[in-house]
């Protein structure tokens with residue numbers, strides 16, 4: 045199969061830390077161009093990867109032979125830029141969340157269906173082989189789930205130094221940083237959306253669609269936490285926590301108890317590119333499986349999955365429907381927390 049000719053829209057933090065290095069190594073794809081309105085980023089990031097850098101989206105979309113784009117811009121721009129890319133006939137991998145609101149996500153999903161093009165959401169934890177193994181075990185090994193706990197705690201002051209160690213040298217345009225800060229000023233909304241997109245997509249991936257959500261929120265200064273309970277469709281209960289920031293190491297994982305076994309999953313700060321550590325206890329055989337994985341870069345595997353879905357006409361994973369469902373859960377958590385924990389039916 046010929047390599048998928050792909051471009052990146054947005055050359056900021058996640059593009060430089062994850063997508064561009066992943067594209068340089070992923071099988072079945074070839075980076076051909078990128079775009080960013082910042083002249084600093086368009087020129088310098090493009091020259092690092094030896095591709096054409098555009099400041100205009102329309103010019104990028106007209107790049108010869110371009111087949112697909114990764115959209116790595118702030119959430120509020122996912123709908124307008126993905127719409128332009130789909131209307132220009134390009135397949136789209138859009139960063140999580142699918143869009144800024146449920147209504148915008150639905151518009152994008154409907155447009156992708158209308159065009160027949162692929163629209164995948166960048167909830168890349170689904171491509172962590174440890175998470176995939178855990179999801180398989182929930183479906184096939186441990187039986188009906190009675191109880192689960194899922195948590196996601198974002199480290200505070202440890203984060204910048206950890207990122208500085210793990211990230212490739214980052215090209216920064218101070219004007220972009222200052223401009224974006226204004227949009228992150230509603231920190232509670234920003235944190236729930238940006239982290240909830242991972243946690244709540246993960247909850248669905250591991251446990252299926254909840255039927256009801258209740259949640260409470262609390263904050264101290266700039267630190268926020270959400271604790272909630274999701275009712276699972278077959279009667280089990282999953283508690284979840286999203287905390288940003290905690291003054292500790294990164295902590296993320298799931299413990300899932302079924303009628304025939306247990307799944308223990310510990311996932312890592314994503315930029316370590318490590319697979320989640322997973323253990324599956326099977327009560328029938330009284331054994332615990334602890335797999336070891338070789339190919340563990342979830343960002344790279346996500347791009348390879350995107351290319352495979354396009355070339356082999358497979359369904360997108362996560363799909364636009366998954367993106368809309370995650371947005372609905374984020375909205376339900378916000379609604380319930382605003383009503384001091386009142387249940388929201390889904």
Ligand SMILES: NC(=O)c1ccc[n+]([C@@H]2O[C@H](COP(=O)([O-])OP(=O)(O)OC[C@H]3O[C@@H](n4cnc5c(N)ncnc54)[C@H](O)[C@@H]3O)[C@@H](O)[C@H]2O)c1
Nearest residue numbers: 053054055056057058079080081116117118119139140220
């Ligand atoms: N999957 C993950 O692990 C992960 C991690 C971080 C961020 N994200 C998501 O990635 C997205 C981007 O986040 P970020 O941290 O990289 O933000 P960022 O602000 O660092 O970068 C966004 C870039 O988009 C550029 N941009 C703005 N308008 C544009 C346009 N019309 N065309 C092209 N580029 C344009 C900006 O100039 C900026 O350089 C967000 O949706 C965020 O939720 C995902």
